[in-house]
Amino acid sequence: MTDSPATRLQQLFEGHRLTPTQRRIAHCMVRRAADVPFLSSVELAELAGVSQPSVTRFAVALGFDGYPALRRHLREVAPAAADAPAELNEYQQAVEAEIENLRHLASVLADPSPVEQAGALLAASRPLPVLGLRAAASQAYGFAYFAAKVHPDVRLLHEGGTMLADRLDAAARAGATALMCFALPRHPREVVEALTYAKSLGLTVVTVADSAFAPVAKVSDLLLPAAVGTGLAFDTVCAPMLLGRVLLEAMCDGLPEAQARLEAFDVRAAERGLFVE
Known part of the structure; x- marks a missing residue:
């Protein structure tokens, strides 16, 4: 089974001692796992409710030179998009997101x-x-x-x-x-x-x-x-x-x-x- 984006993020955070602010950023990233590789540090900061410098410090705490390096890493490990219908409405997107959550749970239960x-x-x-x-x-x-x-x-x-x-x-x-x-x-x-x-x-x-x-x-x-x-x-x-x-x-x-x-x-x-x- 291919690891889901959320699973890969969880693995990235494992073994790091994170501050409460950094845990908040990590939590936000897991919840928006599919979008994170394409978010700027400002956008991620707004989603997590923290400052932009906090996002930079978070990336450094994970061992990267800064947030751009973290984002490049996430894009490199992101799987190629599978063939899918050209357009899904918001209800279909919600169902697909839940299917992804269940796949993530299945991988955890391994x-x-x-x-x-x-x-x-x-x-x-x-x-x-x-x-x-x-x-x-x-x-x-x-x-x-x-x-x-x-x-x-x-x-x-x-x-x-x-x-x-x-x-x-x-x-x-x-x-x-x-x-x-x-x-x-x-x-x-x-x-x-x-x-x-x-x-x-x-x-x-x-x-x-x-x-x-x-x-x-x-x-x-x-x-x-x-x-x-x-x-x-x-x-x-x-x-x-x-x-x-x-x-x-x-x-x-x-x-x-x-x-x-x-x-x-x-x-x-x-x-x-x-x-x-």
Whole structure:
């Protein structure tokens, strides 16, 4: 499988100690991976919300003489454009971008060990708190809905406010050892604060985020990236959703009773006439 532009960028950044501003630039580049080789330093600075000198310093931190050298490198490693329809409308472009995000996720999953490690951590936590606020609330809800079919105690945390810390306290007191978090842009400050507090309680934080350079990275013990699409008015999140389902599969592998629970649910559902066939 040919590496996607986003994958090549992630590889370029690996091993470099980046400042928060530089991580912001890196995050922006990953999100706009297909466009970056053709952006000026001024354009990239505007997209990332930083100064133009910050972009130059970022390029130097990666080992290049300056931003022009970084851009030349990106153009050299960019694959030749494949034959494609002459014109795609904005909706088709959004679909193509999501397909690219899924290809990137597939390449990341070539090494299954991070997902397997995360699945084991989640399976072992009793209870298992699942956090997602604002844009990520639906991802947390979907994960918690299915997780509850195989895990004995799942606690959904999809509303913020002063009681969020109380719920984390209660989960920790009840024996929780891990926290599952979904974090998507725009990243609420409250999520960073909640993860910081969760770590202070001794919870191991597993996070699905849109990038390895997302603001939640510094307060996550295990971060699994899945890019979002940015071509429409609201972000599209097919890759984070699919990664959540992959994590559920890995978690089931750590729950010996998972299959029995699913079969028992099917029996009860049939007795209640729960679903229309």
